[in-house]
Amino acid sequence: MSIDCQKLYEGKAKILYTTEDPEILLTDFKDDATAFNAQKKGTIIDKGRMNCGISSKLFQTLELQGIKTHFIDNPTPNQMRVRAVKILPLEVVVRNIAAGSLCKQTGLELGxxxxxxxVEFYYKNDSLGDPLLTSDRLYLLNLAxxxxxxxxxxxxxxxxxLLQEIFRQCDIILVDFKLEFGVDSQQQILLADEISPDTCRLWDxxxxxxxxxxxxxxxxxxxxGNVEDAYQEVLQRILQTIEQQNQNQANY
Incomplete structure (x- = not known):
């Protein structure tokens, strides 16, 4: 890591560093694992590398489909250089199949x-437990x-x-997932954070x-159990699927 890099922020899953360019940041993916608003803590061996690899491939694929993201490149397998953005304090959850809190709060049967x-919006605030927001509350708090x-x-x-189709080709069902967005220096909204088994529900x-x-x-x-095996399987399927797509396009 460059001597010019200084820690800017450390979250539950990643560390963000400055670089010599104020418009570019370095994200270091950690092996730490948390759940239930950090009430449960542990380590998933090699999670940082796997999540960085999965997120990078998905960001690159989405970019090719016209989705602007903060992704630039990977200086190391567990690091991602990204465009500097001001993260909006919202967790955006998209649900295709009932699971998790949706089942608990509505009585819908799992699956x-x-x-x-x-599409749901949650207030990105650990001290408040990341509560579900109504549109009126979102505007009251001036979150966006x-x-x-x-x-x-x-x-x-x-x-x-786009993700449903990518995962479908990987023989994976995209149940639901969380996104975060940020605003860059040109006031563009960019997809940020990560897309990985940490932020998605994925079923074989x-x-x-x-x-x-x-x-x-x-x-x-x-x-x-078998957490690492599951993450590695997701990574392998994504890499194989996207590589096959690239080969098909090259041969077309």
């Missing part, structure tokens, strides 16, 4: 396919402008369609057993 994708919310909602649904499409099908951090949350 219920939703008639259309559900109505124009930004419209843009983010549109982007989230567009990203959902070829598996019907409710425990064996899990390929995401729920394996850690629920003590299902």
């Amino acid at each position: 219920t396919v939703l008639p259309q994708p559900l 402008t109505p124009e930004q919310v419209d843009t983010i909602t549109h982007l989230a649904l567009q990203i959902n369609k 499409a070829s598996e019907t057993d409710p425990n064996r099908r899990v390929m995401d951090k729920d394996r850690f949350r629920k003590d299902l």
